[in-house]
Amino acid sequence: MSSDAVGIKSSNFSALQREWLLGAAFATTALFLLFGKRWLGDLSNPLWFALMLVWLFAVIMGSAFAVVHHAESLAVRLGEPLGTLVLTLSVIGIEVMMISAVMLTGEGKPALARDTMFGIVMIVLNGMVGLSLLLGGLRHREQEYNLQGANAFLTLIVPLTVLGLVLPNFTKASAGPTLSTFQSIFLAIMSIGIYSLFLIIQNWRHREYFMRPAPSVAAGQPWPGGAAGGAAHGEAGSLAYHGGLLVLYLLPLVVLAEKIALPIDHGIEVLHAPLALGGFLVAALILSPESLSATRAALANDLQRSINILLGSVLASIGLTIPAVLTIGLITGKTVILGLDPADSLLLVLTLAVCALTFTSNRTNVLLGAVHLLLFLAYMMLIFEH
Numbered sequence: 001m002s003s004d005a006v007g008i009k010s011s012n013f014s015a016l017q018r019e020w021l022l023g024a025a026f027a028t029t030a031l032f033l034l035f036g037k038r039w040l041g042d043l044s045n046p047l048w049f050a051l052m053l054v055w056l057f058a059v060i061m062g063s064a065f066a067v068v069h070h071a072e073s074l075a076v077r078l079g080e081p082l083g084t085l086v087l088t089l090s091v092i093g094i095e096v097m098m099i100s101a102v103m104l105t106g107e108g109k110p111a112l113a114r115d116t117m118f119g120i121v122m123i124v125l126n127g128m129v130g131l132s133l134l135l136g137g138l139r140h141r142e143q144e145y146n147l148q149g150a151n152a153f154l155t156l157i158v159p160l161t162v163l164g165l166v167l168p169n170f171t172k173a174s175a176g177p178t179l180s181t182f183q184s185i186f187l188a189i190m191s192i193g194i195y196s197l198f199l200i201i202q203n204w205r206h207r208e209y210f211m212r213p214a215p216s217v218a219a220g221q222p223w224p225g226g227a228a229g230g231a232a233h234g235e236a237g238s239l240a241y242h243g244g245l246l247v248l249y250l251l252p253l254v255v256l257a258e259k260i261a262l263p264i265d266h267g268i269e270v271l272h273a274p275l276a277l278g279g280f281l282v283a284a285l286i287l288s289p290e291s292l293s294a295t296r297a298a299l300a301n302d303l304q305r306s307i308n309i310l311l312g313s314v315l316a317s318i319g320l321t322i323p324a325v326l327t328i329g330l331i332t333g334k335t336v337i338l339g340l341d342p343a344d345s346l347l348l349v350l351t352l353a354v355c356a357l358t359f360t361s362n363r364t365n366v367l368l369g370a371v372h373l374l375l376f377l378a379y380m381m382l383i384f385e386h
Contacts, residue, residue: 024062025063026252029255033255040259043263049263053264060253060257063250063253064091064285064286067246067249070243070246070249071242072293075087085199085203085312090250091287095317095321097257098253098258098282099282099321099324110335111337114279114336117165117322118348120313121314122347122375123280123287124310125352125372127373128291129358130369130376133358134369135369136303137367139299141365143364144362145304146208146211146304147360148209149304149308150359151359152201152209152210153311153315154355154356156198156319157318157352161314161348162349162352165345166340166349168338178339181330185330187323188322188327191320191322194319195319212304261278264278273384274386276383277384287313294306294309354375358371
């Protein structure tokens with residue numbers, strides 16, 4: 001065997017050794033499939049409850065970070081905006097799987113999808129956007145991005161969010177903040193259709209809307225998809241390698257998402273915490289790896305990538321989660337509550353209005369970030385004191 005072949009084999013073995021977390025994730029999944037019902041059946045012992053929660057949380061969090069790591073590796077090779085799309089869809093795939101698993105196998109939680117989607121919108125559009133703009137502004141004073149791309153995102157986010165989370169409060173075809181069968185089918189088809197059209201715009205017809213403006217590139221700040229981005233990432237695996245591992249890391253999350261819902265619900269019940277806290281915790285768990293990527297991009301003066309990640313995740317969450325949960329509700333006959341209460345509806349509309357004002361100029365500063373963080377604190381306050 002030649003020295004080159006030995007070197008390649010050794011390199012591949014070393015790369016697989018770094019993926020030890022994948023084995024831990026599958027081992028945890030197997031154990032909870034075999035013994036999960038007994039282990040999670042009685043969580044009254046505080047130490048046992050803490051062990052189950054920390055174990056599941058650590059494995060899910062580690063798997064989510066691994067998914068984002070391999071998605072970022074794919075992004076380096078695919079370039080923008082396709083690379084960021086892979087990252088966004090990977091994270092939103094985790095969200096859809098977690099919500100679907102709980103809806104299909106857990107007890108009735110008609111408001112879980114609503115609380116999780118609202119949590120994602122608030123965390124991303126206020127918390128993560130605010131933090132990225134604030135930190136980026138503190139380091140670089142002002143940052144530039146492509147205004148046409150941000151406006152394209154918001155053009156879809158605003159109507160889909162209002163139709164999905166506010167309109168059900170005002171419809172009369174079904175009882176409560178829900179949609180009738182016809183309305184559910186219409187909203188699901190429309191959401192998928194408009195999101196599919198957006199993907200065509202983003203990746204083919206108007207790709208330039210979602211790429212860093214030409215003056216920044218000319219100023220010597222290359223878009224992270226070429227040699228500079230690849231070197232910074234430090235990965236040399238193929239598309240098949242990173243794509244395969246990304247899918248493998250996603251698989252255990254289907255089972256573990258349903259399992260972690262039990263200790264979370266138990267903790268909320270014991271602490272007499274608000275039910276909306278469950279949706280917030282699920283959203284925070286899903287978004288933590290992506291928030292790191294967006295913040296890192298903003299600090300590196302790559303605000304365009306940060307905005308693509310953040311606004312893209314909100315759009316994908318609304319555009320894909322709503323059809324998924326409505327379809328599951330129609331097939332299983334389970335009630336799906338989508339409409340927010342008046343206080344949350346007002347905060348949502350205020351957030352969308354502030355986003356429209358934030359993205360009217362192609363330059364940002366610390367003031368804009370501070371305003372979004374203020375709205376995020378208001379959201380946190382309303383969770384505990386409605």
